[in-house]
Amino acid sequence: MISAHGFGDPGKMKEYHYTGPVEHRFSPYAFNGGTVLAVAGEDFAIVASDTRLSEGYSIHSRDSPKCYKLTDTTVIGCSGFHGDCLTLTKIIDARLKMYKHSNNKSMTSGAIAAMLSTILYGRRFFPYYVYNIIGGLDEHGKGAVYSFDPVGSYQRDTYKAGGSASAMLQPLLDNQIGFKNMEGVQHVPLTRDKAVQLVKDVFISAAERDVYTGDALRVCVITKEGINEQTIPLRKD
Amino acid sequence: MALQELCNFQDIFQDSITTLCSSVPFGRKTGCDYVSGLPFSNRTNLFNFFTPVAEYLDESPIQFGQISTIQSSSAISSQDSILSSLAVPTSLPLASSQSVPLPFPMSHGTTTLAFMFQGGVLAAADTRSSCSGLVACPASQKILPIHSHLVGTTSGTSADCALWKRILARELRLYQLRHGRRLSTSGAAKLLSHMLHPFKGTELCVAATLCGWDGGEVDGGAKTDLSGRRETTKSQMTDLEKTSLAETKTQSSASITGGQQCSARKRVSLSGPSLCYVCSDGTRLQGALFSVGSGSPYAYSILDQGVRWGLTVDEATSIAREAVYRATHRDAYSGNCVDVYHISSKGWIRRSREDLKEEYYREKERQERRERQDVTPPE
Numbered sequence: 001m002i003s004a005h006g007f008g009d010p011g012k013m014k015e016y017h018y019t020g021p022v023e024h025r026f027s028p029y030a031f032n033g034g035t036v037l038a039v040a041g042e043d044f045a046i047v048a049s050d051t052r053l054s055e056g057y058s059i060h061s062r063d064s065p066k067c068y069k070l071t072d073t074t075v076i077g078c079s080g081f082h083g084d085c086l087t088l089t090k091i092i093d094a095r096l097k098m099y100k101h102s103n104n105k106s107m108t109s110g111a112i113a114a115m116l117s118t119i120l121y122g123r124r125f126f127p128y129y130v131y132n133i134i135g136g137l138d139e140h141g142k143g144a145v146y147s148f149d150p151v152g153s154y155q156r157d158t159y160k161a162g163g164s165a166s167a168m169l170q171p172l173l174d175n176q177i178g179f180k181n182m183e184g185v186q187h188v189p190l191t192r193d194k195a196v197q198l199v200k201d202v203f204i205s206a207a208e209r210d211v212y213t214g215d216a217l218r219v220c221v222i223t224k225e226g227i228n229e230q231t232i233p234l235r236k237d
Numbered sequence: 238m239a240l241q242e243l244c245n246f247q248d249i250f251q252d253s254i255t256t257l258c259s260s261v262p263f264g265r266k267t268g269c270d271y272v273s274g275l276p277f278s279n280r281t282n283l284f285n286f287f288t289p290v291a292e293y294l295d296e297s298p299i300q301f302g303q304i305s306t307i308q309s310s311s312a313i314s315s316q317d318s319i320l321s322s323l324a325v326p327t328s329l330p331l332a333s334s335q336s337v338p339l340p341f342p343m344s345h346g347t348t349t350l351a352f353m354f355q356g357g358v359l360a361a362a363d364t365r366s367s368c369s370g371l372v373a374c375p376a377s378q379k380i381l382p383i384h385s386h387l388v389g390t391t392s393g394t395s396a397d398c399a400l401w402k403r404i405l406a407r408e409l410r411l412y413q414l415r416h417g418r419r420l421s422t423s424g425a426a427k428l429l430s431h432m433l434h435p436f437k438g439t440e441l442c443v444a445a446t447l448c449g450w451d452g453g454e455v456d457g458g459a460k461t462d463l464s465g466r467r468e469t470t471k472s473q474m475t476d477l478e479k480t481s482l483a484e485t486k487t488q489s490s491a492s493i494t495g496g497q498q499c500s501a502r503k504r505v506s507l508s509g510p511s512l513c514y515v516c517s518d519g520t521r522l523q524g525a526l527f528s529v530g531s532g533s534p535y536a537y538s539i540l541d542q543g544v545r546w547g548l549t550v551d552e553a554t555s556i557a558r559e560a561v562y563r564a565t566h567r568d569a570y571s572g573n574c575v576d577v578y579h580i581s582s583k584g585w586i587r588r589s590r591e592d593l594k595e596e597y598y599r600e601k602e603r604q605e606r607r608e609r610q611d612v613t614p615p616e
Contacts (some may be wrong), residue, residue: 117396117399117400118400120396121396121400124396124397124441125439143453145376149373149395149396151396151397152396152399152400153394153396153399154399155374155377155378155397167371206471
């Protein structure tokens with residue numbers, strides 16, 4: 001936690017020559033890496049994350065998935081600073097229970113997204129360093145993905161990648177799921193099996209090029225029957 | 238419980254008991270529905286922000302609120318104050334500086350514009366939300382409807398804009414319920430400006446233009462206005478309401494018809510399109526034409542050339558589109574699509590979002606045709 005690495009932009013090279021005396025302060029944030037992805041289909045949603053927990057040059061754990069089940073129809077993926085991820089998911093769980101007890105029903109995905117936005121903004125001046133993506137089914141049974149920034153700005157998408165490899169994965173998803181930047185291609189709606197296969201391929205590519213992504217991939221497929229989880233190994237180096 | 242202390246949990250729980258238990262999901266918005274049920278707010282304590290105990294009170298005023306997200310040279314609260322702040326997260330004074338430098342950038346950069354003309358108010362914006370070099374979202378919504386006759390364009394940090402618009406929408410709805418009439422655009426601008434004032438000096442960044450149609454229909458509006466006023470005399474009133482009521486009472490005669498005539502006269506003069514610019518640094522301006530954001534200089538040049546009071550709706554729409562298109566062409570932080578909203582006496586109407594990529598190709602074709610025409614005559 002005391003390393004200054006989590007301080008600047010993750011991924012930027014540290015300067016190795018002497019630039020003068022540098023004052024090191026305690027930073028309450030650290031960057032633990034990891035990538036999260038969510039895809040919404042016609043009647044399903046997929047939330048996937050890698051399971052590597054790293055800090056600086058070390059790997060703390062190879063089995064720390066970043067998808068957390070909230071309700072029977074919603075899964076959240078959180079990447080960034082692991083401490084804030086844990087606290088945030090505890091707060092969300094507690095708020096879900098409170099809602100269930102006072103309203104006698106579970107929160108819908110849209111409601112969870114709106115609530116998370118206000119939770120994150122409540123810490124506007126000392127933010128949770130977490131990139132969240134919520135995936136689930138909305139009230140009509142259609143897939144829904146809500147993506148957030150660390151201070152609570154959110155919107156509903158069809159697909160979104162977040163975390164350390166997000167800049168690499170998002171263009172690939174734009175092309176393969178959104179059919180963008182291609183000419184003369186037929187827009188085929190995404191089936192569940194094709195989507196799962198695409199997610200696996202996308203993470204394999206991410207593990208190749210991003211040092212913070214790897215070890216294993218946890219895929220949660222949300223349908224009206226329930227949440228189905230699979231774990232697929234990725235490269236461990 | 239440690240978790241309760243850590244996360245302001247008790248406050249949230251208490252607040253949710255005192256406020257109404259109906260929480261409307263964010264997505265459901267008809268003409269007059271408003272988002273309600275923000276859990277961390279009640280009448281006395283609108284905002285329950287957790288802020289770290291900063292040493293800003295000891296710092297010199299010049300360093301107050303100066304945030305450096307890049308280097309470690311800015312003053313950071315020491316380990317002691319961080320630990321003490323984690324142990325006692327009570328609601329601290331709102332105007333405290335960001336003492337912890339953020340490890341991530343926030344979204345900025347945009348082109349939004351709005352202008353008045355004889356057909357109402359037109360607002361247009363691009364849809365790119367960028368985050369220090371990366372396009373965080375190519376399809377964000379920068380024009381947010383607040384109620385059926387008021388729309389706000391947003392510029393600055395998108396989280397700030399989205400949340401403050403929600404709070405403004407809630408406050409306007411409460412005003413409407415208490416006073417029986419909609420608050421005017423300049424009133425809404427004043428409200429927003431005063432709500433943002435405690436955060437002056439922090440890195441909150443909101444630059445919004447509120448575009449609305451005030452007053453509504455003269456005949457129907459006056460009647461409901463009067464009935465609303467009668468109701469408010471029975472209910473509790475604040476000082477402001479009392480003085481405004483006293484004013485109108487002294488102006489009008491005791492009879493209701495006299496009051497109706499007076500209010501009708503008042504309504505006509507105050508109704509119509511209205512445009513206000515509000516900024517988180519405290520600026521509040523009323524005007525006929527505004528453009529905000531990193532692409533605003535390019536938009537201003539197009540707008541100054543073409544905007545007149547007598548434009549038709551189609552002409553105004555095409556000027557607004559053209560201005561955003563030119564700005565997106567030249568400004569790196571603006572791009573993707575353009576949203577156009579038109580506010581008239583009947584409310585706001587949204588044109589379908591248009592991808593500017595197509596416009597760019599059409600422009601290229603037009604240029605090629607023009608070049609070919611230039612080449613052929615001399616021959």
